[in-house]
Amino acid sequence: MESPKKVAFYTLGCKLNFSETSTIARSFENEGFDRVEFTDKADIYVINTCSVTENADKRFKTIVKQAQKANPNAFVAAVGCYAQLKPQDLADVDGVDLVLGATEKFKITDYLNDLTKNDFGEVHSCEIGEADFYVGSYSIGDRTRAFLKVQDGCDYKCTYCTIPLARGISRSDTLENVLKNALEISQQGIKEIVLTGVNIGDYGKGEFGNKKHEHTFLELVKALDEVKGIERLRISSIEPNLLKDETIEFVSNSRTFVPHFHIPLQSGSNQILKLMRRRYMSELYVERVSRIKKLMPHACIGVDVIVGFPGETDEHFLETYHFLNELNISYLHVFTYSERDNTPAAEMDGIVPLKVRNKRSKMLRGLSVKKRRAFYESQIGTVRTVLFEGENKQGYIHGFTENYVKVKTPWNPALVNTLQEVILTEIDTDGLVRFKVNETVTA
Structure with missing residues (x-):
């Protein structure tokens, strides 16, 4: 055979x-x-x-x-x-x-x-215009969390981005199918689901260019919160203009949604945001961060930012740097702008030399290290729940708290894919957090 x-x-x-x-x-x-x-x-x-x-x-x-x-x-x-x-x-x-x-x-x-x-x-x-149907998907089996796709494509026309050309128009899975997939994931013993998509806050647009929202993102979040067997749900990246106050409020009282948001900013300069054709100004971003921190002071907030966009002067960059430095956020994902074919930005004047782009990127990466450290320090002494991962990394097992603090402890296979309540005690030399098991919790 x-x-x-x-x-x-x-x-x-x-x-x-x-x-x-x-x-x-x-x-x-x-x-x-x-x-x-x-x-x-x-x-x-x-x-x-x-x-x-x-x-x-x-x-x-x-x-x-x-x-x-x-x-x-x-x-x-x-x-x-x-x-x-x-x-x-x-x-x-x-x-x-x-x-x-x-x-x-x-x-x-x-x-x-x-x-x-x-x-x-x-x-x-x-032709990308033909990509008008939706295929649901989720990842499983290779980690302790699953990535559940709820939406695909994008109708935004950001001047630097090729995603609409690569993935087509915004379209969503049906609420019924998302819930079915979530249940399938939970039945396989996976403790955490991360919601993914190209522009998940735009969830609800139907197939074949049907722009009527069958359900809103808030309705999706509320329905997923009811699925039995899921311990944790995490929203991945969501646009600031689509992250509504009602969603933030719901997450703050949710059974399963964790206090962790990743919100693309791209620039702290309103002038550059306009050149990028983003759909908000920096003032709205400040409002979103303030709202989250008011309701969930312990929340982790990650930020996407692009450096070296055409027309970004030293003054624009410093505006972004100071904006982020003063903002109560937890870490940055820094992208160095690179020209992409068939995008308006590739034709723009004011090209920033690569050397300057790299220098700005390095400065923001340094700021990210400082922000993450300050966030971790603010969490020392608090009681958190850790989901442990399955890999032995040089004699240690790693895990993440609900608010995305990365912890470590000597390798113990019994901890894999379990949730443990712990007290965060200190930051180790590698920047990860040590903990002790919360003895006040009775089995």
Whole structure:
């Protein structure tokens, strides 16, 4: 009897990509494939690409080489955002056999014949206007939390972003299907679900360009809070103009939603926000942060920020730096602006030299370290609940509190995927937090 074919996956980019890779992987398992690690010998390697940063583009070739090293005769397929934006570029990479765009990736097994390597990369990529249907997905099995996709695509026209070109219009899963997926996840013993999407605050827009919101994001959050068996729910990234006061208030009293928000800012300068075509000004951002901290003083707030956008002068950058420095936030995700084809920003004047972009990026990364440290220090002595992860990292097990403080303790397999109430005691030399078990809790 012939042994099952083996498939391996590599995911670049965001949580949404991880959830979609898992769904694609399950379609292979349903066809009788065995999933193996990317470093193992497989018959087919699937690379889920990202186009958000220049770095992700460049890494693709390296990953193809890794696959070829593991098995020179393996079939290599590329899917995801970069595969939609520049399919021919990927198809031209030596060793790539198949490139699938936004609508085709979920039907990948339909495009596989006998896995014979092609003389050249075969492209199946739709016009992005055809990406008007929704495929629900979630990731499971590789971690103690699951990423649950609730929305895809984006109708915003930010001048630096290729996501609408790569993923199409904003569209959402039905509330019924999200709840079904959440229940499936909870039944597999996973304690935490992270909600993902391209623009999740826009949740509710239907399929096929139906702009009527069947349900709002708040209705989604309220319904998920009722799902039995889920210990924790985390909102990933949500636009400040779509994070309404009612949602913040609901989370502050919720059974399962944790006090952790990740809110893209991109710039602290209103002038730059206008050039970016963002849908808010810095004053609204301050309001959102103040509202969260008033209701949940212990909440963790993460911020996305882009440095080196065209037209960003030293004064604009310092405006952003001081804005963030004075804001009661917990950490930053800093992105160095890189030109993307077919975006208005790529045509703008006032190009910031790379050296200057990198210097500004370094300054904000330093500020992020300072902010995270101050947030962790504010949590010392408090009682928190930690969800422990499954990996032995140099003799330690790591975990996260509900408000996203990263903790460590000597490796103990009995702690994996458990929730423990602890008292945070000190910050270790590596910046992670030590704790003691809260003895006042009775079993």
